Amino acid sequence: MAADPLVQGPGVPANLLLREAHVIDPRAGIDARHDVRVRAGEVAELGSPGTLDPGQGEEAIDANGRTLLPAFFDPHVHLRTPGQEHKEDLETGTRAAAAGGFGGAIAMPNTDPVLDSAPLLRSLRDAAAREARIPVGFLPAITRGLNGKELTEMAELREQGALGFTDDGRPVASAGMLRKALQYQRLCGGTIALHEEDASLSKGGAMHEGTVSAALGLGGIPSVSESTMVARDAALAGYEDARVHFQHLSCVASVQAVAQAKAQGWKVSAEVTPHHLLLTEEAVRGMDTRMKMNPPLATEDDRKALVEGLRDGTIDCVATDHAPHARDEKEVPFEQAPMGTTGLETAFAALFTGLVLPGVLDLELLVERMTAGDALFDLPTHTIATGKPANLTLIDLDAEWTAGEHGWESRSENCCFAGRRLRGRVLLTVAAGAVVYRERAFSVVAA
């Protein structure tokens, strides 16, 4: 692969001293208070609490009582550029990511036009090199225009920095077509990420098929529309010895299908979103269009299976599927509304509040799963270690806030967690060595 797969806008390498932070990095085996020095954008020193003094030009930050984590990585976001900049763009989307504690993200290709050619990828990467607040990678389409019929020029796209491929938003309906992409992967590499949905089963659906859809008179999307495709494509991946990543799992049967594929030794991985881990079809009862997403919110049994899958490692990582839509696009009757919720700015706090505080998941495990998406695309994992680029997020785990109370960094506000009381506020994010986000009220102690 020729080009560096992640690109970001210009940033100033940070010189910081984070004093007396509670540092948690499950991979590095750290769970203790430290002074952490960042010099020229690299982690320079980890000292016992209260032992390091700020050097010349270093900003000292009182991190006592705060928690320092490796910055999160989101392998599934929609930055809407090119063509839908009224929803989001590279700048607003990555600003939202930084505000959520993310130090890297992968953008999906269902833009207008679809990201399916090398010239388009080049121009998008050029734009990201000017505008992206955090490092961004791109997954171009598997098939041209997401048409499901002809492969994109995958090898050339890889040379130009494609991290992998996806037709996200749509399934690759034809097994024969997907098989060709998997075969071609032997030439060019790149993980193939799959949105799983059998359109002949999901057609006309606006929410999960079940008791709530029956009561509301909304067309239902049965869970089998996802799980049968997961099972099919896992088998194809096994047969072709290919590497596939299943996006946004939403139901019990899909988790089982991934577990079986992994037990076979097939090279599959999977992600789950915060909303599928925390919400169910019950949230749709008020027909709030922010609760309309694809795949749809399912049952409590499904939700529990997803949490369990994330815990036991069947599901490798958390991904937000951040899907911004303009206010007037969502301010319509439920059936007319586009699918999707934003998620970057609330992901950690929502999961910390909904799963860690009640004791369902350990904080270490949540941090591990929120920083695991990069490795699935052959990128280095964020870790807090001397000599490594600083990818850090400083969080006040005790801070309580209402999602959306101060507005959003994202251009859109269609967040399914809006209005919820959440615990855990991101105060500072450092991505690839630069300070990319600072909470407004979070002041400098000494310079």
Place this chain on the structure above:
Amino acid sequence: MNHLLSIEELDRAGIERIVAQAQRFAEVSDREIKKVPALRGRMVLNLFYEASTRTRSSFELAAKRLSADVVNFAASGSSVEKGESLKDTVLTLSAHKPDAIVLRTPWAGAAELVSKWCPAAIVNAGDGKHEHPTQALLDVYTLEQRRGGIDGASIWIVGDVAHSRVARSNIIAFQRMGARVTVAGPPTLIPRGIEALGCEVRFTLDDLPKADVVYALRMQHERMSESFLPSLREYAAWYQINGRRLGSRQVLMHPGPVNRGVELSGEVVDSPQAVITAQVEAGVVVRMAVLYELLAGVREPRPDPAHPDRSGSPDHPETDHPENVKQLA
């Protein structure tokens, strides 16, 4: 009651109150001059995004008998066809300050949405496959007239339940009034999970003789092109209510318009068991009762949900006591 968005929000007492009011209005319909001045000076806007003859004219008639001004706004031929959003259309029409908007749309939840955008009282006249609350009220009223109530009665709703807002509203309303409800139809047209509404589900009519009331739903021909059914012929063979299936003591209902020879045979439409024209008559008096309950006696402007600080007091005065109507009349 500020709006009538779904039957869900009415308890038994609420349904009984409207039915009782409708009974008082029924007397007006029998007069030579079929009009009372109860809503003189009020404006009712019919906003219909779907073709409808009987529901729209029934609402229009109801409003006119109460002396309200009526404006009909049909989505075809209007700005809607030029791509105006529901919200913009509603805000535009709100500028005429209607007191009530009667809304029919092909989208579930649209009535509730609209109630958040404008200060008028919203009457849901059908929102997608979700609800059709005035149909349920008029059906309860009709059964009240015919049978003197439905407490303990067994009511079968037969046919295309999946695509029927009438079915959904009636499953709820009939049960609130004390009836036991069974839905029956081909498995492709019974939505998964419908039993969560409290009804029983059957795929044959074997036990239909146990029903006190048979409520047939309209079968829409386009269902065939989507392969919900092999043929209307086969549907009729298994699910048509005909002379052989309908007992002499059963009451037969249908929301109209009837497909003779499909869900109902011609003989049962014309049979004494059928109350289909009584349902149409009930439509007017029940809708009069609904408009009366929503609009009569509200003297101060309603609070505007979009600008709560701008107009009206949050606790506007009680509606006139229904008894007053007699004096008004």
